Amino acid sequence: MHVVKIIPVIGLPIIKDGDDLGRLICEAAAKQGTPIEDRDIIVVTHVIVSRSEGNVINLDEVIPSEFAKNVAEETGKDPALVEVILRESKSIVRIGGGHIIAETKHGFVCANAGVDKSNVPGERNVTPLPKNPDFSARRIRQRIKEISGRDVAVIISDTHGRPLRNGEINVAIGMAGIKPIRDRRGEKDLFGYVLKVKQTAIADELSSAAELVIGQADEGIPVAIIRGYSYEKSEDATAKDLIRPKEKDLFI
Amino acid sequence: MHVVKIIPVIGLPIIKDGDDLGRLICEAAAKQGTPIEDRDIIVVTHVIVSRSEGNVINLDEVIPSEFAKNVAEETGKDPALVEVILRESKSIVRIGGGHIIAETKHGFVCANAGVDKSNVPGERNVTPLPKNPDFSARRIRQRIKEISGRDVAVIISDTHGRPLRNGEINVAIGMAGIKPIRDRRGEKDLFGYVLKVKQTAIADELSSAAELVIGQADEGIPVAIIRGYSYEKSEDATAKDLIRPKEKDLFI
Numbered sequence: 001m002h003v004v005k006i007i008p009v010i011g012l013p014i015i016k017d018g019d020d021l022g023r024l025i026c027e028a029a030a031k032q033g034t035p036i037e038d039r040d041i042i043v044v045t046h047v048i049v050s051r052s053e054g055n056v057i058n059l060d061e062v063i064p065s066e067f068a069k070n071v072a073e074e075t076g077k078d079p080a081l082v083e084v085i086l087r088e089s090k091s092i093v094r095i096g097g098g099h100i101i102a103e104t105k106h107g108f109v110c111a112n113a114g115v116d117k118s119n120v121p122g123e124r125n126v127t128p129l130p131k132n133p134d135f136s137a138r139r140i141r142q143r144i145k146e147i148s149g150r151d152v153a154v155i156i157s158d159t160h161g162r163p164l165r166n167g168e169i170n171v172a173i174g175m176a177g178i179k180p181i182r183d184r185r186g187e188k189d190l191f192g193y194v195l196k197v198k199q200t201a202i203a204d205e206l207s208s209a210a211e212l213v214i215g216q217a218d219e220g221i222p223v224a225i226i227r228g229y230s231y232e233k234s235e236d237a238t239a240k241d242l243i244r245p246k247e248k249d250l251f252i
Numbered sequence: 253m254h255v256v257k258i259i260p261v262i263g264l265p266i267i268k269d270g271d272d273l274g275r276l277i278c279e280a281a282a283k284q285g286t287p288i289e290d291r292d293i294i295v296v297t298h299v300i301v302s303r304s305e306g307n308v309i310n311l312d313e314v315i316p317s318e319f320a321k322n323v324a325e326e327t328g329k330d331p332a333l334v335e336v337i338l339r340e341s342k343s344i345v346r347i348g349g350g351h352i353i354a355e356t357k358h359g360f361v362c363a364n365a366g367v368d369k370s371n372v373p374g375e376r377n378v379t380p381l382p383k384n385p386d387f388s389a390r391r392i393r394q395r396i397k398e399i400s401g402r403d404v405a406v407i408i409s410d411t412h413g414r415p416l417r418n419g420e421i422n423v424a425i426g427m428a429g430i431k432p433i434r435d436r437r438g439e440k441d442l443f444g445y446v447l448k449v450k451q452t453a454i455a456d457e458l459s460s461a462a463e464l465v466i467g468q469a470d471e472g473i474p475v476a477i478i479r480g481y482s483y484e485k486s487e488d489a490t491a492k493d494l495i496r497p498k499e500k501d502l503f504i
Binding site for chain 1: 253254255256257258259260262266284285286345346348349351353361369370371372373374411413414415416417418419420421422423432433434436441442443445447450451452453454456457458460461463464465467472478481493494495496501502503
């Protein structure tokens, strides 16, 4: 019997520009008695990645465009915040009911183009998504390797609303060292039936699993270690594999 | 440090019509040395629930309608299978590319209206979703309480594709004893910022987490125990809370 464990990483400092996340994660994991092991999956919330990369914007320094002002009036949002959201977007899915659903430059469709206000120090500060979340994940993975000698996978997660279902779940927006989709087509089921359509988005499932320990805002846990899950390694993993092009979408 | 464990339940027999799932789960969990505990979350894949309820259909006994024959020709599917899918559906979202995306009578939007061929014994047998998955979950929860004396939550899960993103994830289609959405609006973040929009679909995240041990088809694991996750109890829980009415959807 093979138990999968979701271990919160506690005791990380407040992350700021220039912090070496890989080193801080290794140290915090060791200090709490769960040092990083080979094949651990390290799930990191995007907001601390952006903060470590200095990707924090003070709204007082943003000059909103005319369109941003129009959208701000329509949605009741701060015009400078709308301006930041628009700068992160390559298209808009919907503006209405106080919400902006946008497609980010990376291709993710989410509220506010992923621009986050929560867990950002400074009353007027917001964080966009990391500029290149796969690259960020690779760098953290590389640092963990250098410091601990351990070969891990790293997933950068974000909280997304989704079509058709209420509530948000955590999904993967960047990754390193792990294939995001497990292609099970051709495998046989319990009774010998060959699976025809099964492709499991395990990077998203791992992100959601991590949220079970990350999602305790009052404790401020931005990182989880998932231990005991057998995954397929990949050296050129990318979260782009999880984005379905609009023209291929059957649901909408 | 509070670790969440995802424990596979191994050694269950092949489930058939009339089987007492609650009893079988208690016995298998005890036998493998992880007896059910209070506040465990038991995630059960829908296909064994349907099988235990005799909800298995032999395609040789199904007479397809004219429309089912048309759709079968369009999609390359078996006309009898299409007929079963249509009987489970209250509307069709898309027919194309060999796929049928339908809205089930319960309100779930998924491929083939949730009708499953895999993990069903008998070459011509398929399983629809349980008729009332919340009711099924309540019955399993009640039986576990009667047999073990333990107060648990039960989630019935299914594998769903989703709009905008590639790959399937496991989501909750029925539940008992657990509030499906954790409403965090009004809570404060690490820096005192009051969360405005956070409603986490924890029942879906728990289903996805369970899939990390369930999704090993070759081992045939249809049940997982999630232990160590603190959830809000609910005596009138329903998966309907996870369905977003089309008219409220901003994404599509």
